[in-house]
Amino acid sequence: MNDCVIETQMLTKRYGSTTVVNNVSIHVKRGRIYGLLGRNGAGKTTTMKMILGLSAISSGEVRLFGESLKKNERKLYPRIGSIIETPGFYPHLTGTENLQIFARIRGTIKQNAVQEALKTVGLPYDDKKPFSSYSLGMKQRLGIANAILNDPELLILDEPTNGLDPIGIAEVRAFIRSLSEEYGKTILISSHILTEIALLADDIGILHHGNLLEENTMADLEKKNQKYIHIQVTSQSLAAQVLERVLHTNNYTAEADNSMRIYDTGIDLVELNKALVSVGAGVSTIQICSDNLEDYFKKITGGVGIE
Amino acid sequence: MVFFVCGMIITILCFVIAALAFYLYRTKVQLMEASTIVDEIANGNMNRRLIVSKTSPVASLCYKINEIVIQTKNELFKHQQAERSYRQLATSLSHDIRTPLASLTGYLEAIQLGYVTGKEKEQYIEIALNKALDLKYYVDTLFEWLKLESGERIYHYENIDIHEYAREIVSEWIPQFEKNDICYDISVPENELFVSIDKTALKRILDNLLQNVLTHGHATFIKVSEEENDNKMAFEIQDNGVGISETDLPHIFERLYKCNTARGTKGSGLGLSIVAELVKGLHGEITVKSIKEKGTLFFLLFPLLVPEKQD
Numbered sequence: 001m002n003d004c005v006i007e008t009q010m011l012t013k014r015y016g017s018t019t020v021v022n023n024v025s026i027h028v029k030r031g032r033i034y035g036l037l038g039r040n041g042a043g044k045t046t047t048m049k050m051i052l053g054l055s056a057i058s059s060g061e062v063r064l065f066g067e068s069l070k071k072n073e074r075k076l077y078p079r080i081g082s083i084i085e086t087p088g089f090y091p092h093l094t095g096t097e098n099l100q101i102f103a104r105i106r107g108t109i110k111q112n113a114v115q116e117a118l119k120t121v122g123l124p125y126d127d128k129k130p131f132s133s134y135s136l137g138m139k140q141r142l143g144i145a146n147a148i149l150n151d152p153e154l155l156i157l158d159e160p161t162n163g164l165d166p167i168g169i170a171e172v173r174a175f176i177r178s179l180s181e182e183y184g185k186t187i188l189i190s191s192h193i194l195t196e197i198a199l200l201a202d203d204i205g206i207l208h209h210g211n212l213l214e215e216n217t218m219a220d221l222e223k224k225n226q227k228y229i230h231i232q233v234t235s236q237s238l239a240a241q242v243l244e245r246v247l248h249t250n251n252y253t254a255e256a257d258n259s260m261r262i263y264d265t266g267i268d269l270v271e272l273n274k275a276l277v278s279v280g281a282g283v284s285t286i287q288i289c290s291d292n293l294e295d296y297f298k299k300i301t302g303g304v305g306i307e
Numbered sequence: 308m309v310f311f312v313c314g315m316i317i318t319i320l321c322f323v324i325a326a327l328a329f330y331l332y333r334t335k336v337q338l339m340e341a342s343t344i345v346d347e348i349a350n351g352n353m354n355r356r357l358i359v360s361k362t363s364p365v366a367s368l369c370y371k372i373n374e375i376v377i378q379t380k381n382e383l384f385k386h387q388q389a390e391r392s393y394r395q396l397a398t399s400l401s402h403d404i405r406t407p408l409a410s411l412t413g414y415l416e417a418i419q420l421g422y423v424t425g426k427e428k429e430q431y432i433e434i435a436l437n438k439a440l441d442l443k444y445y446v447d448t449l450f451e452w453l454k455l456e457s458g459e460r461i462y463h464y465e466n467i468d469i470h471e472y473a474r475e476i477v478s479e480w481i482p483q484f485e486k487n488d489i490c491y492d493i494s495v496p497e498n499e500l501f502v503s504i505d506k507t508a509l510k511r512i513l514d515n516l517l518q519n520v521l522t523h524g525h526a527t528f529i530k531v532s533e534e535e536n537d538n539k540m541a542f543e544i545q546d547n548g549v550g551i552s553e554t555d556l557p558h559i560f561e562r563l564y565k566c567n568t569a570r571g572t573k574g575s576g577l578g579l580s581i582v583a584e585l586v587k588g589l590h591g592e593i594t595v596k597s598i599k600e601k602g603t604l605f606f607l608l609f610p611l612l613v614p615e616k617q618d
Binding site (some may be wrong): 078079097103104106107108109110111149150151152153183185235237238239240241242244245252253254256260279280 | 352353378384405408414
């Protein structure tokens with residue numbers, strides 16, 4: 001089984017002489033949440049649209065579930081649920097009627113699919129309210145219900161929390177987490193808010209002016225977000241003793257490979273080194289690891305940062 | 308005329324046959340498509356679903372297959388999750404043991420290598436011993452927790468005077484409160500009330516909660532109360548300490564959850580999860596309220612099992 005559910009190769013979108021998406025190769029792995037992070041206009045939505053065939057590809061290739069998208073659309077698209085921008089529903093019909101139409105067009109996976117999808121997102125089944133009088137939050141929920149109607153393997157969600165209030169955002173976030181953790185879905189999600197992606201994604205791709213600047217796992221990025229002194233010594237026990245007796249700190253952990261982390265970053269490195277060497281704790285590495293995500297993004301986006 | 312009628316019948320028959328053939332062909336295609344998808348499911352992709360039109364003749368078959376796949380997947384998922392959390396546990400444990408062990412051996416090595424002499428050496432031995440005892444306590448806690456987690460703990464119900472017993476447990480903590488300059492208010496009714504309860508479990512619950520106030524609370528005041536209320540036993544442990552932040556609060560009863568993550572902070576992350584398991588074992592309830600910098604309130608409720616009268 002191919003590990004990548006979505007793989008784009010040198011995906012490019014040009015409008016005349018302007019390149020909106022430039023040679024983007026993203027890799028969305030099975031069962032993970034992939035966060036596409038970028039400022040407004042960075043090319044997130046366009047990338048998603050090209051994956052979904054809603055926008056023509058100028059050059060490059062999209063592979064879904066290990067197969068080339070070209071000529072396999074009819075087979076591959078039913079396996080995907082998506083929300084791109086504001087979901088399009090008939091304004092004068094109710095939420096239930098809208099979903100029933102989609103269910104008839106696309107087919108369903110069970111008898112009461114519409115009812116269950118509505119229940120999952122917390123919308124009433126068979127009520128009389130037309131879509132046009134839904135609140136923004138309800139509209140977004142209906143969009144999600146439509147996306148999960150056929151229990152798809154892959155979800156592509158473009159800014160799903162856009163326009164929601166803080167409680168709504170937290171709910172949607174928890175829901176997306178549960179889709180991944182409890183139902184094993186693969187999810188591609190975009191956002192321009194760093195903290196939101198940081199809370200949700202397992203993997204992250206950063207788009208800036210149509211270029212993919214970085215693709216990495218969140219765990220790796222988080223390592224960059226901590227502040228600690230990293231040392232590697234020949235004897236952890238002697239180092240531990242020095243830390244406690246000479247430098248008076250308990251705020252450290254002993255890691256594998258004889259390395260240690262000291263979270264008390266006020267310690268002077270020269271003094272630390274001297275103390276370690278004096279007891280024969282053989283120092284091979286000593287460095288301060290301090291970076292925060294925000295700074296890091298600023299650095300790689302060339303100083304502008306991401307909201 | 309006869310020819311005309313025959314012609315008509317033959318034409319109609321042809322249409323009917325063509326329609327039937329088309330219908331059969333379509334059903335066959337649908338079945339073949341379904342079959343490839345089922346193959347994929349059989350190969351392990353449990354996220355695959357059969358999507359059909361409600362009116363299709365194969366709809367109910369497909370719906371049933373979907374239902375079975377979804378059910379199997381949910382079962383499978385539960386197993387995987389349990390496995391994953393055990394692996395996490397193992398990693399976390401090796402981590403929690405490695406740091407104190409490194410520290411302990413450090414003191415012993417310093418003594419052995421002769422870095423310290425005389426009074427200082429004595430002091431080092433004492434520190435090392437205390438660290439070894441802490442580690443022992445940690446390992447004991449761990450085993451207790453593992454026993455609870457695997458459902459091996461057996462509850463022994465005894466008949467005791469609950470008010471007296473509560474007083475006994477809490478009063479053992481008074482020297483600790485005084486040592487840490489914590490004012491205390493203990494309110495337990497004076498009368499006798501015999502109930503049936505597992506003494507060790509109850510003691511462990513209260514001890515762990517009180518220990519937490521000392522280790523993490525940084526409180527200057529603690530209030531412990533016990534009363535009988537509406538056929539239940541209610542305990543309250545309230546402090547005015549640092550409190551628990553909103554983001555941590557929903558997770559505190561989870562195993563290995565530690566506030567201030569990624570730090571070499573005190574505690575095993577098991578204390579409250581033991582509390583939660585024991586409370587469950589005693590068919591009780593535990594709730595917590597906490598405001599950052601204002602304090603924390605743990606509220607316990609147990610069913611009041613009045614022992615049968617014996618002669």
